[in-house]
Amino acid sequence: MFTLWVLLTTVGLVSCYILPDPQFSLSAKGGEFKSEDIPGLKNLYFIYKVNKGTELLRKAEKGADGIWRYVDALMENVDEVDYYSQGYLDGLIFGGSHQVWKRVPLATLPPRRMRGAVSFRDDFNGNHLDTNHWTVQVTATGEYHKEFQVYTNDHRNVYVKNGKLYIKPTLAVDSGHFTENDLYHGVLDVKKTWGTCTFSGNRGCYREAKDGLLPPLLSGRIDSKPTLKYGQVVVRAQIPRGDWIWPAIWMRPTNSPYGGWPQDGEIDFMEAACNEVAYWGKNDNHGIKRIHSTLHFGPDSAHDHHVSGEKVKEHGDWHEFHTYKMDWSPDHIIISVDDDVILKMTVADGTTLWNQYKFQGTNPWAHGNKIAPFDQQFHMILNVAIGGTYGMFNDKTHYAYPKPWHNTDKDPLKNFWEGRHNWLPTWHGDDVAMIVDYVEFRHM
Structure with missing residues (x-):
């Protein structure tokens, strides 16, 4: 016309x-x-x-x-x-x-289509990461897993290129800030080096090598400023390939109404150990052939309950672009990859998450909805961690070569770094980066 x-x-x-x-x-x-x-x-x-x-x-x-x-x-x-x-x-x-x-009236919409509008989307089409959308974390905290990296705002660790977001680990000795001698004998002052420090916990802002080797890896973590409560979250991304690399796409509550972790809940969309060889059993390769999702929640820090799921590839691995999605309502959370369900948690009618999982003691979610603590605003986190002494890399797992450190070592970072002749040859260019095509939030 x-x-x-x-x-x-x-x-x-x-x-x-x-x-x-x-x-x-x-x-x-x-x-x-x-x-x-x-x-x-x-x-x-x-x-x-x-x-x-x-x-x-x-x-x-x-x-x-x-x-x-x-x-x-x-x-x-x-x-x-x-x-x-x-x-x-x-x-x-x-x-x-x-x-x-x-x-179009809802009744005419195709099945499974979210009827809500897009509330946030980033296609990473600019020349720089949009800091109106994201907070770049700068800290050496290592989180609760005592990981081996410093999260920085360096353009070599977090950058946008050709319509994609790259979160890429690099060697500290290649940064221009540290020499090999500095790792063993120097000082790490995060604010002095990168202009800010966003989290001081677990020696996140300042370290001295006399207390153990300084973190030998630099990497990236960004937290979304937009939040979501119920709806759909979609991330299209490619995970890294390389030994001891631990990428994560996850969500945490923006506030803390129920008292902290795990009372406030945590949604782990996707995590992976990116070693090509990581056998938990004789024929059970849980390296880059496996991705998993987890919901964490519980009445107190001593009682972390989790609902988990995983997908294992019989042929090939997960080092290519896939679409990770969560459908989230007051009744359920469903996490999928390429529309193949990884994890599903449904709260039955007439009950609550507390009652369904038979928790004991004081209920921190007594005034929340049936799916509490997953009844509040959550924000997204994208990060690439390395190693750690608790979490992804078990001492009993069989790897391609002996694990360079034990989780009980006095100085695990030193042992990891001095074993780089084994793991560094598995790191190749941008293959070590988590590459994100887009992130989208939709309201219900």
Whole structure:
């Protein structure tokens, strides 16, 4: 369908052109406007109102297929969109007819489609990480697992390239901040080196080598500023390959209404040990052939209950792009990879998480919903850790060579670093990075 548009210019000239009517659709990308091209069209703009709000003007881009497009990735709670187009031909401005898009009633939506609008999406299309969306953590804390890395804001550890986010571990001795001698005899002052320190716990801001080797690896962790309570979370990402690398896509509550961990809950979308060889049993390779998801919750720090699931590849491994998704409601949490369910937890009607798992003592979630503590705002965390003395790398697991450290060692970082002749040859370029294509939150 086409529109004839007549424009009287300021110099009294009248010109007639036929412009295609613009089209609008709402998808996982957000709100997408598009229009066919016509000869001589130099620029095209879409002018639109969402839910009869403020009028917006956005410039379209012409694709290789000859279609002009603009995607508003931040549209949320969209029920109606009024829109039209304007373009430049022969130095004059022309427009298409007004169009109105309205949400299709829920009953006509395809099964399993989330009816909520996109509340947050990052496609990492800029030249730098958008710090309006993410907080870059800078700390040597090592978390509770006493991992071997420092999280930095260095562009070699956290950066955006070709529409992808890279979180990449590097050697501290390659950073220009530390020499081999510094690791054994120097001082790590995180704030002095990187301009800030975001967490001081577990010696996160300052260390001296006299207390043990300084962390020999640098890496990245970012926390989302947008949050979500119920809906759908989707991450398309590729996990690293390389010995002792531990990537994670996970979520934690933004506040702490129930008293701390694990009372406040934790959602581990995806974790993996990225060694090519890591046998728990004779034929049970739990290295990069395996990914797993876990929900953590419990009445106190001594009673961490978890619901877990895993996927193991019989052929190949997980070092390629996959889509990790969580569907989250007041009744259930379902985590999947490429629409294949990894983990499902459902709270039955007439009960609560507390009663369903038969916890004893004082119920910290007594005033929460049935799925408490998973009834609050959570934010996303993306990180790549290395090693650690508690968590991913068990002393009893069979690896391709003897594990360089034991979890009970006095100085595990020193033993790990001095065993690098075995593990460093498994690290190859960007293969050691977790590469993220996009992150998306949708409300219910």
